[in-house]
Amino acid sequence: MTYAQINVSPITPGVGAEVSGVELGSLRSGQAEELSAALVDRKALVFRDQNITTAQFAAFMQTFGETVKEDLNPEEGNPPEVGTIHIRPKERQRINFWHMDHSFRELPSPVLALHAQMLPPCGGDTLFASLEAAYDGLSDEMKSRIEGLHTLHKVTQTQNSKRRHTKEEIAAMANAPTVRHPLVGLNPDNGRKFLFVNIPIYCRSIAEMRNDEGDALLASLYRHVQRPEFHFRLCWRPNTLIVWENVHCLHYPVADYYPHERKLWRVVVKATERPVLA
Numbered sequence: 001m002t003y004a005q006i007n008v009s010p011i012t013p014g015v016g017a018e019v020s021g022v023e024l025g026s027l028r029s030g031q032a033e034e035l036s037a038a039l040v041d042r043k044a045l046v047f048r049d050q051n052i053t054t055a056q057f058a059a060f061m062q063t064f065g066e067t068v069k070e071d072l073n074p075e076e077g078n079p080p081e082v083g084t085i086h087i088r089p090k091e092r093q094r095i096n097f098w099h100m101d102h103s104f105r106e107l108p109s110p111v112l113a114l115h116a117q118m119l120p121p122c123g124g125d126t127l128f129a130s131l132e133a134a135y136d137g138l139s140d141e142m143k144s145r146i147e148g149l150h151t152l153h154k155v156t157q158t159q160n161s162k163r164r165h166t167k168e169e170i171a172a173m174a175n176a177p178t179v180r181h182p183l184v185g186l187n188p189d190n191g192r193k194f195l196f197v198n199i200p201i202y203c204r205s206i207a208e209m210r211n212d213e214g215d216a217l218l219a220s221l222y223r224h225v226q227r228p229e230f231h232f233r234l235c236w237r238p239n240t241l242i243v244w245e246n247v248h249c250l251h252y253p254v255a256d257y258y259p260h261e262r263k264l265w266r267v268v269v270k271a272t273e274r275p276v277l278a
């Protein structure tokens with residue numbers, strides 16, 4: 001893919017790109033369209049040295065759709081679309097596994113973004129895996145075995161849910177409805193299939209299989225996504241910003257920086273479509 005208004009350097013053949021020649025606080029004509037196309041192509045775009053305000057961050061994200069009011073600890077003075085992921089000194093980050101956000105919703109968030117504010121001296125990296133690359137990397141036998149299957153997803157309690165919900169709301173999670181999604185999705189933006197799996201705490205079972213059989217298959221697919229050829233590792237620097245396709249990726253925030261502090265701003269794009277069966 002070629003671009004006239006931005007520079008796009010792939011990070012690995014399968015996923016990710018560093019994008020330069022762009023100031024996210026003041027996009028030039030034609031850049032928004034090229035960034036949207038680059039996101040579909042690379043799944044995750046990394047921008048360095050973006051010293052922008054939270055209002056500029058929220059405005060920039062409208063490039064990728066309507067932004068939603070954040071439920072993740074909005075801070076006073078920030079626009080309601082900008083949430084905070086803040087691990088304080090001597091607090092342990094408990095989310096330390098490959099996952100997709102919100103797969104337990106009928107409409108999982110399609111695009112997410114993070115902007116680095118406070119970083120540990122080293123560590124605290126985030127890894128991103130392409131579920132399109134992971135699907136392409138399956139054997140033909142496995143592709144035909146999983147065709148047409150559905151998975152059942154359900155919300156669970158995490159370190160973040162304890163921060164943003166009351167005790168009563170957390171108790172109500174046990175009664176939350178189970179959501180059914182295709183195991184192999186079709187991305188309408190590029191016609192590619194993606195392996196729509198998530199960590200078993202969210203992706204609970206395969207609708208068409210007995211639990212033991214479905215659990216073993218889901219575990220092997222979840223392991224498959226974690227192969228290094230499907231992911232890249234983002235080493236944050238101050239003012240690094242990443243935008244990624246949440247539904248077509250898993251991410252892994254590495255909790256290796258205790259007892260240091262880490263703070264990121266987050267913006268979420270509103271979902272308008274259900275994942276469709278390939």
Ligand SMILES: [Fe+2]
Binds near residue numbers: 099100251
């Ligand atoms: Fe996450």
